[in-house]
Amino acid sequence: MKPKLTLKKIAKELDVSISTVSKALRDSPEIGEETREKIKAFARHYNYKPNNIALSLKNRKTKTIGIIIPEIVHHFFTTVISGVEKVANEMGYNVFVCLSDNSFDKEVLNMEMLANGSTDGFILSLAKETMQKGDYHHLKEAINQGMPLVLFDRVVEDIACDKVIIDDVAGAKKAVQYLHDLGCRKIALISTVDYVSVGKLRTKGYKEVLEENGLTFNDDLVLKIEEMDDSEAQIEKFLEGLDVDGVFAVNEHFAISAIKSIQEQGKKVPEDVSVIGFTDGELSKRFIPSLTTVSQHGMRIGEESARLLIEKLERTPSEEEYYKTIIVETGLVTRNSTKSKK
Amino acid sequence: MKPKLTLKKIAKELDVSISTVSKALRDSPEIGEETREKIKAFARHYNYKPNNIALSLKNRKTKTIGIIIPEIVHHFFTTVISGVEKVANEMGYNVFVCLSDNSFDKEVLNMEMLANGSTDGFILSLAKETMQKGDYHHLKEAINQGMPLVLFDRVVEDIACDKVIIDDVAGAKKAVQYLHDLGCRKIALISTVDYVSVGKLRTKGYKEVLEENGLTFNDDLVLKIEEMDDSEAQIEKFLEGLDVDGVFAVNEHFAISAIKSIQEQGKKVPEDVSVIGFTDGELSKRFIPSLTTVSQHGMRIGEESARLLIEKLERTPSEEEYYKTIIVETGLVTRNSTKSKK
DNA sequence: ACCTGCAACGAAAACGTTTTCGTGTTGAAA
DNA sequence: TTTCAACACGAAAACGTTTTCGTTGCAGGT
Numbered sequence: 001m002k003p004k005l006t007l008k009k010i011a012k013e014l015d016v017s018i019s020t021v022s023k024a025l026r027d028s029p030e031i032g033e034e035t036r037e038k039i040k041a042f043a044r045h046y047n048y049k050p051n052n053i054a055l056s057l058k059n060r061k062t063k064t065i066g067i068i069i070p071e072i073v074h075h076f077f078t079t080v081i082s083g084v085e086k087v088a089n090e091m092g093y094n095v096f097v098c099l100s101d102n103s104f105d106k107e108v109l110n111m112e113m114l115a116n117g118s119t120d121g122f123i124l125s126l127a128k129e130t131m132q133k134g135d136y137h138h139l140k141e142a143i144n145q146g147m148p149l150v151l152f153d154r155v156v157e158d159i160a161c162d163k164v165i166i167d168d169v170a171g172a173k174k175a176v177q178y179l180h181d182l183g184c185r186k187i188a189l190i191s192t193v194d195y196v197s198v199g200k201l202r203t204k205g206y207k208e209v210l211e212e213n214g215l216t217f218n219d220d221l222v223l224k225i226e227e228m229d230d231s232e233a234q235i236e237k238f239l240e241g242l243d244v245d246g247v248f249a250v251n252e253h254f255a256i257s258a259i260k261s262i263q264e265q266g267k268k269v270p271e272d273v274s275v276i277g278f279t280d281g282e283l284s285k286r287f288i289p290s291l292t293t294v295s296q297h298g299m300r301i302g303e304e305s306a307r308l309l310i311e312k313l314e315r316t317p318s319e320e321e322y323y324k325t326i327i328v329e330t331g332l333v334t335r336n337s338t339k340s341k342k
Numbered sequence: 343m344k345p346k347l348t349l350k351k352i353a354k355e356l357d358v359s360i361s362t363v364s365k366a367l368r369d370s371p372e373i374g375e376e377t378r379e380k381i382k383a384f385a386r387h388y389n390y391k392p393n394n395i396a397l398s399l400k401n402r403k404t405k406t407i408g409i410i411i412p413e414i415v416h417h418f419f420t421t422v423i424s425g426v427e428k429v430a431n432e433m434g435y436n437v438f439v440c441l442s443d444n445s446f447d448k449e450v451l452n453m454e455m456l457a458n459g460s461t462d463g464f465i466l467s468l469a470k471e472t473m474q475k476g477d478y479h480h481l482k483e484a485i486n487q488g489m490p491l492v493l494f495d496r497v498v499e500d501i502a503c504d505k506v507i508i509d510d511v512a513g514a515k516k517a518v519q520y521l522h523d524l525g526c527r528k529i530a531l532i533s534t535v536d537y538v539s540v541g542k543l544r545t546k547g548y549k550e551v552l553e554e555n556g557l558t559f560n561d562d563l564v565l566k567i568e569e570m571d572d573s574e575a576q577i578e579k580f581l582e583g584l585d586v587d588g589v590f591a592v593n594e595h596f597a598i599s600a601i602k603s604i605q606e607q608g609k610k611v612p613e614d615v616s617v618i619g620f621t622d623g624e625l626s627k628r629f630i631p632s633l634t635t636v637s638q639h640g641m642r643i644g645e646e647s648a649r650l651l652i653e654k655l656e657r658t659p660s661e662e663e664y665y666k667t668i669i670v671e672t673g674l675v676t677r678n679s680t681k682s683k684k
Numbered sequence: 685a686c687c688t689g690c691a692a693c694g695a696a697a698a699c700g701t702t703t704t705c706g707t708g709t710t711g712a713a714a
Numbered sequence: 715t716t717t718c719a720a721c722a723c724g725a726a727a728a729c730g731t732t733t734t735c736g737t738t739g740c741a742g743g744t
Binding site: 016017018019020023030031032035054056057058059060117 | 691692693694695696698699700701
């Protein structure tokens with residue numbers, strides 16, 4: 001095990017000064033051709049690579065961006081990471097992935113770890129607990145310290161930073177309108193509690209479509225789920241004896257639980273009831289019947305987030321502040337859990 | 343936007359020396375109580391946090407471990423990351439996640455980026471392309487430079503490092519034996535090509551069970567898939583007209599494709615054919631029929647890997663070298679794609 | 685012979701820490 | 715009064731870079 005090669009060691013070995021070595025390797029015209037070649041040959045031969053940490057300290061930037069997500073065992077988030085990784089690598093950046101486990105404390109801790117020099121900026125989707133508490137002091141603090149921040153998916157209005165979101169309302173409307181177009185008139189909504197912004201927004205879209213089509217909103221047709229753990233049981237109970245011909249669920253798990261419950265009641269999907277989910281994962285594709293869903297394009301979201309962040313990182317500080325919100329449009333992937341249009 | 347607080351600034355503000363500030367904050371007895379309290383109060387009030395990069399440079403360790411995986415959009419790997427994150431955080435480490443996208447070049451690049459000071463050690467699962475090429479110079483180089491390395495899942499024998507694997511042979515045997523116990527006598531195998539070690543080992547387990555039970559190995563009952571892209575078509579073609587009563591597939595995708603093909607042939611799962619997969623993902627759980635699978639305990643694998651690595655990082659350099667291989671045992675999760683035992 | 689100017693290189697500061705080794709000031713023992 | 719710890723603190727080196735600003739040596743012009 002040989003210790004790492006440094007400029008100092010090269011300098012000593014070749015009997016020149018450290019500065020000469022550094023300049024030679026960076027092709028400075030200050031250094032004579034002969035010495036330069038000698039040094040470069042030596043460095044190449046012994047495979048010299050500059051120490052990133054020293055560079056970071058010197059340049060006051062790490063060429064690293066941190067991404068903090070609530071949970072990784074979730075197809076949507078992994079596609080986002082993929083997208084971030086992709087453009088980050090293209091631009092010469094590294095990616096630090098941290099998990100908040102949907103816990104406020106872990107989110108704060110993670111930010112503190114990364115904020116102390118490890119990272120040039122953040123990409124973040126808020127933990128559920130954070131949204132519930134409504135405590136965003138850690139975000140504001142980071143921004144105050146000059147750390148660029150990009151929020152995605154689970155964002156919150158009153159933070160001054162770039163954001164990348166999908167148009168939840170429009171996505172939901174697309175789905176519900178599609179159900180309506182299929183002839184469904186008794187459409188149920190299975191959503192999450194309102195403090196999760198997506199739950200709220202998708203509910204809004206649902207309501208709007210009803211209204212636009214002259215249907216009246218009926219509270220009995222709406223289920224809001226708080227505890228993911230027994231969502232399956234809640235959905236089964238909710239659907240039991242409920243007269244519906246369409247279901248819009250805000251994620252794939254809820255959609256699948258709904259299908260199961262409906263089938264257990266002896267009804268058929270999609271003949272008797274059409275079901276649409278949100279988020280396009282492996283599960284949706286392979287389930288039988290395969291799921292019609294609103295697709296979120298996580299990859300695009302990740303790419304856009306990374307681009308936004310890096311743009312902020314590399315602009316000259318003189319430029320004035322401005323914040324963008326990018327809306328990645330959703331798609332509707334029609335499969336076999338909805339009747340086919342005639 | 344106020345710039346970060348440093349020791350130097352505190353020192354100037356309080357009119358003491360940098361060393362005094364540093365010592366005071368670290369509770370050195372060298373500093374008088376009065377000054378110490380004054381400094382600590384100031385630091386607390388202005389929320390001083392030491393700069394990680396400077397610490398890393400000084401201590402020559404980053405308290406960061408890197409994990410490089412072939413693909414993140416894969417449930418197994420995300421559970422591994424979860425496990426790594428968990429114990430890493432407990433031990434005060436950060437986690438750097440990099441994706442090789444199953445490409446040799448990207449794997450090498452990633453390692454080089456992380457090896458230059460960004461990371462104290464690696465946790466790695468080899469890219470498919472790397473195993474195919476059989477080129478491991480980058481691993482050996484890292485080890486040579488004194489970077490501890492832990493290989494998991496897709497490992498290779500002749501690298502001197504810690505490893506965490508599952509007993510693929512035993513896992514496969516468990517599955518095939520289970521099929522045999524159910525009365526299956528014509529058991530098909532759907533596997534990957536042999537240069538992916540898991541494909542090879544699981545095939546081995548399959549063969550052993552046949553042998554142990556006096557069945558003869560039949561090449562017609564084995565499919566080896568190279569291209570994931572059209573695996574579904576290949577499986578359908580393979581199964582067409584094939585007389586089987588059991589299928590063992592080396593991952594959940596193959597298993598599900600098999601079930602679909604079988605059903606399309608008018609046969610029933612599990613009544614006519616029992617199917618077992620490998621790796622326990624969301625898909626296995628929610629598919630109908632839900633899948634009987636060999637579960638890999640990715641979380642455990644991640645935890646063990648992290649523990650192994652950190653152990654190496656924190657031991658005193660005097661201790662002599664030794665390498666462990668931890669085998670995480672597999673479980674058999676029985677669900678509805680296999681007949682129930684009477 | 686003297687200055688000028690350029691080419692080629694080195695010294696040193698800086699980034700933010702920690703730590704070793706002084707150094708000056710006390711108080712008490714001799 | 716002298717001497718010597720003990721105490722409280724500061725200077726400086728070190729980690730590995732980059733960069734600014736010297737400092738040489740030497741050729742060319744007068």
